Amino acid sequence: MRDKSYIWISFIVLIFGIWVVPKVIKKFEKADLMYMGTAPHFELTNQDGKTITSDNYKGKVYVVEFFFANCPTICPIMNMNMVKLQNAFYGNMNFGIASISIDPVNDTPEALKRHATELGVKNPYWYMMTGDGKYIYDLAKKFNLYTGVNPEAAGGFEHSGLFALIDKEGNIRCRKDEHGNPILYYDGTDDEAVEWLKEDIKLLLDE
Structure with missing residues (x-):
């Protein structure tokens, strides 16, 4: 009886190991997403009047x-x-959002609050940030994201x-893309691109 019990226990351990080990290994694999360089460092003021830097997002996957x-x-x-992204990852403290205003004169911390x-921001790491105008426009250039002042544009500003x-x-x-070229950024106005972003956030959270 002891021999049979030993065989069954060994069999269960083997099966459990076969099932678990690949999952553990996968957990530490890097996602098949391209690296496009280090994100620029920033230091701004959030909707609560607190200084927030890119260091506040260390260890988190976040969207800018x-x-x-x-x-x-x-x-x-x-x-x-x-x-939608906030709600999809609600409760995950490793996910954050950085919303940076290009209209710092009007978008004071109080206005951003x-x-x-109004939007229903609940994620404690969704910071809406403001600061010096020139600093913000220079930061956008470092991200290679277009921003600009245009009195003739609706609202007086242009941005991607x-x-x-x-x-x-x-x-x-x-x-x-299908040719192996980087799709550098995600179109925040396109439903399909937002779904791609959601999928890729999941991949990075599992790294």
């Missing part, structure tokens, strides 16, 4: 956007898609609707 609260065109779509409340994806180690990451 440049927007402004009174934007009448693409920003409402971008922000609602950010809410109201905007965050793109989201940047940053991994836990502070690297900009992205997927490839």
Whole structure:
């Protein structure tokens, strides 16, 4: 009887090991997403009046956007898609969002606080940030994301609707197109691109 019990126990351990080990190994594999360099360092003020730097996102996967609260065109779509991402990863303390205003004169911490409340921001690491205008525009250039002042544009500003994806180690990451070329950023106004982003966030959270 003891011999049979030993055989069964060995069999169970073997099967368990075959099932678990690949999962453990996979957990520490790097996602098949391209590395596009280190994300620029930043230091800004959030909706609570606190100084936030890129170091606050260390160890987290996060998404960066440049927007402004009174934007009448693409920003409402971008922000609602950010809410979808927030809700998809709700409760995961390793996920964050960096929303950086390109209208710092009007987007004071108090104004951003109201905007965050209206949107339903619940993730404690979703910081809506403001600061010196020149600093913010220079930061956008470092990200290679277009921003600009244009009195003739709706709302007085222009910017891309793109989201940047940053991994836990502070690297900009992205997927490839069918030819193996990087799709550097994710269109924050496009439903399919947001679904891609959601998939890729999951991959980076599992790294």
